Amino acid sequence: MGGTSLNTSIVLSLEFLEDELLRRKVKTERSVCDLYTSLCVLEHQAWVPVSVLRRLWQLDEDEAMDVVHLFSDMSLASVRLGGESLEKLE
Numbered sequence: 001m002g003g004t005s006l007n008t009s010i011v012l013s014l015e016f017l018e019d020e021l022l023r024r025k026v027k028t029e030r031s032v033c034d035l036y037t038s039l040c041v042l043e044h045q046a047w048v049p050v051s052v053l054r055r056l057w058q059l060d061e062d063e064a065m066d067v068v069h070l071f072s073d074m075s076l077a078s079v080r081l082g083g084e085s086l087e088k089l090e
Contacts, residue, residue, distance in 0.1 A: 017074065026066045028059055035067055036076060047080055 017032040028035070038056055042048055054064040071077040 020070055024066045024070065026063045
């Protein structure tokens with residue numbers, strides 16, 4: 001039964017994040033899950049400039065910043081002071 005609850009929780013969380021991405025009007029063909037899992041190519045707990053994330057995600061600067069702030073707001077990542085780089089949290 002625990003696996004079912006975990007699965008439901010993950011699905012609901014991803015749906016919430018997808019809705020939040022739409023609410024923030026970020027135009028991307030990639031899902032939130034794809035955007036977040038793309039960070040796995042980065043060094044563990046390394047700070048990554050938004051310019052790198054823009055290229056990785058193929059988004060413009062404003063859209064990339066919206067995703068960075070979404071991940072930060074949901075405690076999936078930290079944003080360095082000034083909002084110019086992101087650290088993925090495990």
